[in-house]
Amino acid sequence: MGIDHLVTSIIAGWGALGVFVLMVPESAGIVVPSEVVLLLAGVTAGRGQMDLVTAMAAGTAGNVVGSWVLYAVGARTADRPPPSGSHAARALERCDALLARHGASRAVFLARLMPLARSFVSLPAGRVRMPLVRFTLLTTAGCALWAIAFVGAGALAGDSWSRVGAGVRDVTAAALLAAAAVWLVRRRRRAATPA
Known part of the structure; x- marks a missing residue:
């Protein structure tokens, strides 16, 4: 049984609860393709079998809960180095670099818009013991x-979702990162401008 069929079966059987359940492990560092889950949730909503806003909310809520799990692991293992050589280790290195370069708050938000890093940024945020309320707000956003x-995108693509999925991921990530970069530049310019 392929991942697409499994995800489709869970969403068809459980609806928004299925979307939530699938998104929890994705944000807890277990490889579940969020793009596939969310696109298929959109396809289901586009067919009128699930409310569009409920699908979006379920995906977001599942991500937040999974992020809390990985944040807690990071907080408990703050003094241990991450494992080396794996995809997870490389993602953690990217997240650590983001935290060092931009600070924890910006890094958590920016990483949520990047494939792979979005799932693992909770661990370094926990390791630096970022305040949980701020972490939750930025993660939710x-x-x-x-x-x-x-x-x-899934609702718009309908049954053609599999052909547009990869392109949507790349374009969405690029657009969201560009928007975040513009916001950061404007914020810095405002801060640098004397009152």
């Missing part, structure tokens, strides 16, 4: 943008 983009 980034995950909501991701869910809105992919569920919306």
Whole structure:
């Protein structure tokens, strides 16, 4: 049974709860393709079998809960180095570099808009013990943008979702990162401008 068929079966049988359940492990560092889950949730919503906003909310909520799990692991293992050589280790290195370059708050939000890094940024955020309320707000904002983009794309693509999935992921990530970069540049310019 392929991942697409499994995801489709879970969403068809459980609806929004299935979307939530599938998105929890994705944000907890277990490889579940969020793009596939959210696109198929959008296809289901486009067919009228699930409310579009509910699908987006379920995807976001599942991501937040999974992120709390990985944040807690990071907080508990703050003094241990990450494993080396794996995809997860490389993702953690990217997240650590983002935290060092932009600070924890910006890094958490920006990483939520990047494939792979979005699933693992919770671990370094936990390791640096970022305040949980701030972490949750930034995670919710980034995950909501991701869910809105992919569920919306799935609803628009319908049965053609598999052909547009990879392109949507790349274009969405690029567009969201560009928007975040513009916002950061404007914010820095405002801060640098004397009152």
